Structures are given as structure tokens and as C-alpha cells.
Amino acid sequence: EAQVTQNPRYLITVTGKKLTVTCSQNMNHEYMSWYRQDPGLGLRQIYYSMNVEVTDKGDVPEGYKVSRKEKRNFPLILESPSPNQTSLYFCASSLTPPGISGNTIYFGEGSWLTVV
Amino acid sequence: GENVEQHPSTLSVQEGDSAVIKCTYSDSASNYFPWYKQELGKGPQLIIDIRSNVGEKKDQRIAVTLNKTAKHFSLHITETQPEDSAVYFCAASIAGSARQLTFGSGTQLTVLP
Numbered sequence: 001e002a003q004v005t006q007n008p009r010y011l012i013t014v015t016g017k018k019l020t021v022t023c024s025q026n027m028n029h030e031y032m033s034w035y036r037q038d039p040g041l042g043l044r045q046i047y048y049s050m051n052v053e054v055t056d057k058g059d060v061p062e063g064y065k066v067s068r069k070e071k072r073n074f075p076l077i078l079e080s081p082s083p084n085q086t087s088l089y090f091c092a093s094s095l096t097p098p099g100i101s102g103n104t105i106y107f108g109e110g111s112w113l114t115v116v
Numbered sequence: 117g118e119n120v121e122q123h124p125s126t127l128s129v130q131e132g133d134s135a136v137i138k139c140t141y142s143d144s145a146s147n148y149f150p151w152y153k154q155e156l157g158k159g160p161q162l163i164i165d166i167r168s169n170v171g172e173k174k175d176q177r178i179a180v181t182l183n184k185t186a187k188h189f190s191l192h193i194t195e196t197q198p199e200d201s202a203v204y205f206c207a208a209s210i211a212g213s214a215r216q217l218t219f220g221s222g223t224q225l226t227v228l229p
Contacts (some may be wrong), residue, residue, distance in 0.1 A: 042220050096212075112156070
């Protein structure tokens with residue numbers, strides 16, 4: 001079954017304590033990205049990756065890091081979390097960039113992160 | 117960069133009625149416009165998309181229309197059912213762009229039985 005798996009699904013943490021949200025896909029997709037979803041703002045892209053060792057900033061990259069050492073994994077790292085990073089996070093993957101015929105973006109089920 | 121505005125933010129309709137959600141975009145280079153449905157506790161799922169070389173696309177009870185000149189596109193759901201209740205997002209991108217999608221702010225659709 002095609003899947004994008006995120007962990008943890010729910011996390012409460014304290015300001016400044018480094019955390020990593022893992023993302024793994026089983027579809028051999030080249031393109032992966034992270035979004036955050038906030039009320040009234042929709043989904044905003046944090047970082048994206050075109051392939052292994054190729055990453056780039058999205059619209060809201062401040063305070064986040066990513067890495068793409070393997071094709072299937074794309075972890076999101078918060079080095080020093082702050083309360084304004086409290087949000088719902090989605091990892092997504094696709095075989096090719098959106099708009100290419102037959103391509104579908106698959107989203108994970110989301111990770112609720114609260115920073116106190 | 118691209119900016120996508122979506123209206124309304126909430127929409128309630130009676131079962132069997134139609135629902136319309138509208139989006140406008142700012143970047144005339146955008147040429148790919150998907151719509152996503154997000155059910156409670158799940159990630160968004162693609163329900164329909166349209167490219168800028170067509171004006172309308174239908175898939176059973178769902179249709180999307182695109183007006184390139186006015187830079188707006190709309191989702192139409194006919195004969196709504198309770199299972200259509202969800203948050204709907206429009207999005208825009210340049211097909212093939214690695215930056216993926218710019219999303220609207222979402223519409224909470226509630227279908228009343």
C-alpha cells in the first residue's frame with residue numbers, strides 16, 4: 001500500500017528542546033516536501049527536496065532544517081523550537097513535480113506539534 | 117511569489133444542494149490548479165485538477181472551472197452528501213515546478229442532512 005508515514009503523530013515539547021519529525025515513503029518518489037497547516041492560512045511549504053542530497057527552501061523555512069540522505073526519508077528538524085512553531089505538519093511525496101500528467105501528491109496523516 | 121485566495125472560509129448546504137468554492141491566484145505563470153479534500157484527522161487528498169489549457173473538467177458530481185483571464189477557478193459539487201463534509205483546499209502551481217503548490221486558506225464544507 002502506498003504510504004507516507006510520519007512520526008510522531010502528536011508531540012508536546014518545551015521551548016528550545018531539539019526535536020525531529022520523521023517522514024518515510026514507500027513509493028520510490030523523488031520529490032518530497034514539508035508543509036505546516038495553520039488556521040486561516042492553509043498549507044504553507046517549509047522545505048522541499050527534488051532528490052537525494054538536493055533540498056531547497058519553501059515559503060516558511062525559518063527555524064527548520066531538513067536532510068535527504070536516502071530517497072525514502074525526509075526528516076524535519078527543529079533545532080530550537082519556539083511557541084510560534086506550534087502547528088500541524090504534513091510530509092508529502094510525489095514521483096514528479098505537480099502538474100505532470102498522472103502525477104499524484106501523497107500526504108502523510110499529519111503531526112500535531114505543540115511547543116510550550 | 118504566488119498568492120492564492122479562497123472563499124468562503126465556511127459553507128453549509130442542505131443535503132442534495134450544490135456547493136461552490138472560489139479561488140483567485142496572482143501569478144499568471146501558474147498553469148496547474150488542483151483541489152484537495154481533507155477529512156478530519158487525515159492528510160489532504162487530491163479530488164480533481166485542471167490545467168490552464170482547458171476551461172472546465174468534470175468527474176461525476178465534482179467539476180472545476182477555470183477563467184485564465186480573470187485568474188480565478190472554482191470547485192462545484194452537485195447533489196451534496198453528508199460524506200462531502202470536509203475541508204477543501206485549492207492550490208496553484210507552475211506544472212513541473214519543484215516548489216510544488218501554493219494553497220488557499222481552506223473552506224470548511226458542512227452538508228446538513
